[in-house]
Amino acid sequence: MNLCRIKKILPSILLLLIYTFIGAIWSYCYCKYHFYDNSTDSVLDDLFFYIMTITTLFFIMIVHNCLCSGYKLVVVLGVLLLFLFLSEVSYFIFYGDMISDSLLDSIVETNSYELLSMAKQALMIIGPAFIATLLILFILKKFVCIKFRLFIPITIYVLILFTLLYYLGSYSVIKSDLKRGAYKPAIGVMRKCYSAVLANLAYILVSYTTTDIYSNSHEIEKFNDAVLLPPNKPDNDLIVFIMGESSFVNRYSSYGYHKQTTPFMTNIFSQNGGCIMPNSHSAAAFTRDSIPMTLSFNVPESDDNLFNNKSIIEMAKFNHYKTYWLASKRQVIQGTFNTKFGFIARKSDVVSFSEESLDIGLSQLLEDTLQKDDAPPKFILVHLRGSHQPYEGDYDDIDKQALPDAEEYDLTVHHTDRTVKALYDVINKYSDNYTIIYTSDHGEIVNVGHGIGDNVDQFLIPFMFISTNPRYNCEYIESFRGESGYLSGLMNKYILSNLLGYEIDQATLNKEKGNDRVVMPNSTVRPFSEILNKH
Numbered sequence: 001m002n003l004c005r006i007k008k009i010l011p012s013i014l015l016l017l018i019y020t021f022i023g024a025i026w027s028y029c030y031c032k033y034h035f036y037d038n039s040t041d042s043v044l045d046d047l048f049f050y051i052m053t054i055t056t057l058f059f060i061m062i063v064h065n066c067l068c069s070g071y072k073l074v075v076v077l078g079v080l081l082l083f084l085f086l087s088e089v090s091y092f093i094f095y096g097d098m099i100s101d102s103l104l105d106s107i108v109e110t111n112s113y114e115l116l117s118m119a120k121q122a123l124m125i126i127g128p129a130f131i132a133t134l135l136i137l138f139i140l141k142k143f144v145c146i147k148f149r150l151f152i153p154i155t156i157y158v159l160i161l162f163t164l165l166y167y168l169g170s171y172s173v174i175k176s177d178l179k180r181g182a183y184k185p186a187i188g189v190m191r192k193c194y195s196a197v198l199a200n201l202a203y204i205l206v207s208y209t210t211t212d213i214y215s216n217s218h219e220i221e222k223f224n225d226a227v228l229l230p231p232n233k234p235d236n237d238l239i240v241f242i243m244g245e246s247s248f249v250n251r252y253s254s255y256g257y258h259k260q261t262t263p264f265m266t267n268i269f270s271q272n273g274g275c276i277m278p279n280s281h282s283a284a285a286f287t288r289d290s291i292p293m294t295l296s297f298n299v300p301e302s303d304d305n306l307f308n309n310k311s312i313i314e315m316a317k318f319n320h321y322k323t324y325w326l327a328s329k330r331q332v333i334q335g336t337f338n339t340k341f342g343f344i345a346r347k348s349d350v351v352s353f354s355e356e357s358l359d360i361g362l363s364q365l366l367e368d369t370l371q372k373d374d375a376p377p378k379f380i381l382v383h384l385r386g387s388h389q390p391y392e393g394d395y396d397d398i399d400k401q402a403l404p405d406a407e408e409y410d411l412t413v414h415h416t417d418r419t420v421k422a423l424y425d426v427i428n429k430y431s432d433n434y435t436i437i438y439t440s441d442h443g444e445i446v447n448v449g450h451g452i453g454d455n456v457d458q459f460l461i462p463f464m465f466i467s468t469n470p471r472y473n474c475e476y477i478e479s480f481r482g483e484s485g486y487l488s489g490l491m492n493k494y495i496l497s498n499l500l501g502y503e504i505d506q507a508t509l510n511k512e513k514g515n516d517r518v519v520m521p522n523s524t525v526r527p528f529s530e531i532l533n534k535h
Helices: 003-035 048-065 072-094 101-111 112-117 119-143 151-170 171-180 183-191 198-209 263-269 287-295 304-308 313-320 340-345 357-371 396-400 408-430 475-477 489-500 504-514 529-535
Strands: 238-244 274-281 321-327 352-353 378-383 434-440 458-469 518-520 525-527
Touching: 003 048, 003 072, 003 112, 048 072, 048 119, 048 151, 072 119, 101 198, 101 287, 183 198, 183 352, 238 408, 238 489, 263 274, 263 408, 263 458, 274 475, 287 313, 287 340, 287 489, 304 340, 313 340, 313 489, 321 357, 352 357, 357 378, 357 408, 396 408, 408 475, 434 489, 458 475, 475 518, 489 504, 518 529, 525 529
Parallel strands: 238 378, 238 434, 321 352, 321 378
Antiparallel strands: 274 458, 434 458, 518 525
16 A cells, blocks of 8 residues: 555656756756856855745746646646746856846836847747747646645745745835835845746836836936036037947957958047047946946946936036937837936937937937037937847948958947947037047947856947047046056046036045946946956
């Protein structure tokens, strides 16, 4: 009798052991890549690893029973949950990294152009996940008759969730975030216990349903403490800040690349008053994090300054600059929800987008802008589409003729070169007292993307500068270089503040230069030297 019973339950035990092993492996990888990153601490010493293993096991058991159910709606739910889980696994296998908060934010906050442009990359993730889902469903339906008793697993699964929610509601740091409508940090804590599907679904749901903290368009009154008041009278009639996209500096001929991808920029920024700055890096690997740290006093550790201090655009307006946000058609800011940097952009006097999809059309938009309003001074930000994936939409036949044997990414860089030249020609036509900065929001792991892992390529960017004002020369830009030997994107706000007539507290500036750090794709903050030395 006992032997028969053992034979009966043995398949269930073996399947449970297999699921436990899968849950432990997934939880280990999740902890290692999402929380520990470059840490030498052992995942096996972390209590949350074991909690995560338990919740992942219970999730798999619940999905298993759903797939083996005789009710179609329950089976559909199981298929959906399995597909989402396998999509996370597929992402990890393909990129060697976990889906991060920043990636989810970028997906949620992106515009329709970027969302459609990433369909090809998404298909490479969800395609294998879909096939694996159908295969597992077939195997379970055809060959497996096992069902688990789920009362205890579901009870524990829900109990952990409610315990976590109670903790989040009483923890002082999280409570302050909740009071100002920022619920995402709480979901970040939830990831410590739920690695399979639930935390990501909760994060996306909160993003879509919570109060939009970026919708307030009222001007902020308070200056950052580093800004010394009152400002000086402006001595730059026209400041144009050109923000590129996904530009990896090692693909620029201006920086030694063997193909002539940037001949125009080399000529422009090699003139008297110009400089091509070596060794520059962005403050983050995502646009939504990088641009706010350029155009506001936001720091890697906190978004508080974004909401509490005047942005660069508001500071420009305070010192009598008229402000413009000009962008490519495919960089359109849609509504108040999109995006963190949209919160800054909407403070501009004029927000305008080109009619053309390609960046080259921005020169006409700039010319129309300068024709309509010839009263200085002006601060203009030009946001390019640049070299964002997929690359095939970011260049034209002229670029292919110039570089007939180049790969697509190089063609996008060449198109950016032509765009900057066209913008420069317009600026020269309408002003003889100007300063131009060209840089990028982040770099690119060519043919892979950005916001993935700790590859240094997604941080390495160009920085080029030219001014007709002799006060602002290469030595001036060099004065912002950090102890690491790199010019950080965190310095952009201070450079722009100076150009707009503001002095910066030197002690604060020195402290920031000595603290060169970046926001990683998994939202942690690490010294840039760690990322650089690893590669």
